[in-house]
Structures are given as C-alpha cells and as structure tokens.
Amino acid sequence: MNTRTLVRLRRPSGVCLLGAIVVAGWAQLSVTAAGAATKAAQRPATSASANAERSSAVRAPKPVAAVGADTPAAAQSAHASDERRRPNILFIAIDDLNDWTGFLGGHPQVKTPHLDRLARESIVFTRAYCSAPACNPSRASLLCGMRPSTSGVYHNDNPWRPQMPDTATLFQHFTAHGYKVHGGGKLFHNSFNDRASWEVYWSRPKDPEPSGKPLNGIAGAAQFDWGPLEATDAEMGDAKLTDWAAEFLKQKHDRPFLLAVGYIRPHLPWYVPRKYFDDFPLDGVQLPQVTADDLDDVPPAGVRIAKPDGDHAKVLATNNWHRAVQGYLASIEFVDAQVGRLLDAFRASPHASDTIVVVWGDHGWHLGEKQHWRKFALWEEATRVPLLIRPAGQAGRGGRCERTVSLLDLYPTLCEMSGLPVPKHCEGDSIKRLVEQPEAAWDRPAVTTHGYKNHAVRSERWRYIRYADGSEELYDHQNDPLEWTNLASRDELKAVKDELARQLPKIDREEGPRAGARAGPRRRAAQAAAAAAWPPNVRDYFAREWYGEFDRD
C-alpha cells in the first residue's frame, strides 16, 4: 500500500504550510516537510475538517513486532481464531485524580456518584500506586510496562520514546494482535504523544478560558489557578471528548477494540462551570488534616521536594487554601459527570456485556499535606491512585482488593485478561488473579520512583522512602495513616526497613535527555542550541514527534 496524504502542518510561528506525510509499505509514517515539527497533529481541533485530516494522518500505525509471532500479519492470523471471544477494553485515564473519590474516601466531601457506581460493579484496588508521581513518567511506565528506573524516564521533560525506541506500547501490542485501537485526549503526556501507538487519535479541544486570570490572585502562577467558569459543560474539552467516545461506543465494530479515553480535569487549572463550585460552598469546605510540624522529622532531601516556601507559602499568603480545595473538589465532580455520561453511553451500547472497563489516575496530589502541593513527591498523597477494573460480562460483581498493586501491572493484566501474550519487556505482574480473587495472597509491594535513585516502597502496612543521598523515611500505616511520624531511625525497625529495601529497583538508569521549554522565540533558540548536543536519536525524535509546547505540569 502506498498512499500520499496532504496534511496541514503548523510552524512554531503559527504560519501554516502544506507538508506531505508519506505513508509507505505497512504504513510507515514519516514527515517530509523540512524541519517542521508536526505540532498540528496534537493540537486541539479547530474544525471538523481539520480533525478529519488529522485522523487520517495518524490512522496508520507503524509496523510493530508482535510478541510471540514474527510479523503483525502472522500474529493476526495466529490469533484470528481467538478474536471472537476476546473482550473489548474501555480504558479511561483521569489526569491528576488522587484518592479523593467516594470509593477511596480520601476527602469526606467529594462527590463522585458515577465513579462510585462503577466501583460497585468493579474490583476496587484500595492500595494502588503509580510508578512515578508525575504525568509523563507515570504514563510512559504504565503504557510501556517498564519502571522509570529501567527506562531513565523520570520527569515530565524526559522524552520517553528515545529511551525505549523499540518497545511496543500497550496500544501497539493490542494493535499487533488484531485490536482496533482508538484514543482521544491525554493518554501519553501532552508533548510526547506516540503517533505509532494509534490507529486513530482524536485531539481533545481546548477548554474555554475565564477572563481576568489569575482568578486566585496568585501572580505568575500560570496553571496554578482556580475559579468558576461562566460556561456550560458542553463547551468543555472533556465533554467533547466524552461525545467522541460515546459515538465510537454506539457503533458496531468488526474487531475487538481498545478505546482509550484520557480526561484532563482535575488537572490544573481548576476552571470548571460555576455550578460545580456552587456545590461546595466555601465556608463549609474542609481542609486536609495536617500537623504543623510534619516536616520536622523529614530529611532535607524530602523537605526540598515538599518546598514549603513555594506553592504552600503562596497559598497561605493569599488566603487560598479553602478556595483551592473547593476548586479541586469542583473539578473532580465535573470530571465524574463526564465519566457518568460516558458510562451511560457504554451501558446503552452493544458492547456493555463483552468489554473490560478500566479507570486509573496517573498519580496522586497534595493539597497542603506536608506543606506540599501538586504531585512530584514520594508520600501517600502523591502516589496513591484510583484503580478500578470491571471485568467483561461481570457487571454487579464488585469487590475490594487491599493488596499493594502498581499501575505498572496494568499492561500485563490487560494482556492476560484479553488472552494476549505478555511481552517480555513488561516488568509488572499481572493482577488478573486479584481481579478474580481479591483476597488472594500477594506479597509484592508497590514501588514509586521520583527522579534518579529516589524511591518509595509501599507494603500493606509500611511506606519506606530512600532518597538518592541515602536518607530515609519509614511510616507505619497501621498506626499512622497520615504519615506524620518518621520511624526510620528506630533501631527496633531495622529489620522492617531492610526487608522493604530489598524491593528497591536493582537498576537505576541514568536520566535520559531533557527537552527544554519551547514557549517563546528565545527559549526556542536556546533549545535549538541545546539540541546540538543531543544524541542523534533524540534529535530525530524531536524533528519527527514534537507536537506541542512543553508543559511542566
């Protein structure tokens, strides 16, 4: 098959030009417009036709080596006989949602009736943790099946593909085994979407913006802002994403599908329609439980991560703590309403009985606990995530699993639940057994990594943190669920620490290259200068795959 498709490319200056995407052989994608990054492919749609163009540009995946077969064609043929009984997968990611859901009980006032209903039909993993407490490394780890400490992808500005150039992502693996894989919204981190992973990718439109930013009065805080939006739900990007996914679900499909839907709220900024703010009157908003001296027993490496003089000081100085909690609660209720609409469409669809539904959040979030805000830390608040798995054809048979599991486990789990081989590169363990028997024995703790050689190990009872400089924290969740008392220096707990330390990663790969910010011409020029020192594979990657402005959050 040789086809030639014209697509509109946008230079960083905003000037549009026509470039050619050549789709050759088994649909290998390469951009031929000299030096033009294909930012347009990841931009929100400005019109239906622009979106259709974009879909055609990403419709054809690159060849993927199918695991367990020599070629994709062989894999498809080898597994064709199984396909009829393979389940579909509805794969729902929610950006920056911590344990503030009804089914996890992270905050007493949260309103998530739609997620809670799904939770009652699902296995709820009450101790699920991310591999990394930031969007890009968490998602790269989940979707590639590898630990951050193996890939060297630790931060939001580490492009992941050059670190794992030949790794079949979850989506590529399912494509290679005959699945129809469509995605919309945020699945990979913003700047580092992986076009090779999609048969069809749908760009989520941007949200309406309030006038008079910042609404919270914190100057220069960029996305660190919150307040009610004079807009309807239907105008919001996440609502349009829901419409797109619901349309897909209405249709019949000739192959099993994996539909990936990536919601962006409750990621900052917390601008959602006013009615959601009205549901949490400010004078009744409850702050998280904190203790003023919590950082006193945290080693300097941990205090540097908490940055008490950063966001927390600004929030206090501007009297914003209640408003921030209100904004997060409102954003969560908003995204819950969108998930509810998606699930209504799903339940009314022809696929309601033969589809696995998975919901996950990419990491936790602090709202002032340990004087810390956002993710980017190794404590419970930044690492605990919602994780629901509703097996196909088992609606109504929910359960709760208290074992420690990791988002790293999702790739092999979905393979096993769908009858696909698990690729050798996957470092997680399938938790299919726990989906079937939530009480089953399980002795593996969850490991979270934040930056080179900073790790947390979470067992059902303990959290052990070791920073790159060797300093430590140890918390006993049986007696201290808020992690207020660091026990790492207690002699009588040395054996506990040693046991947990045995679970630390055996490999600590050096951090991969960082992408510089590309906001303005000066920063772009600085990046170009820096790029001269990059290894050729990273330069090639950026020429080919750079889609958007880099986003620190």
Ligand SMILES: [Ca+2]
């Ligand atoms: Ca995130």
Ligand SMILES: [Ca+2]
């Ligand atoms: Ca403390």
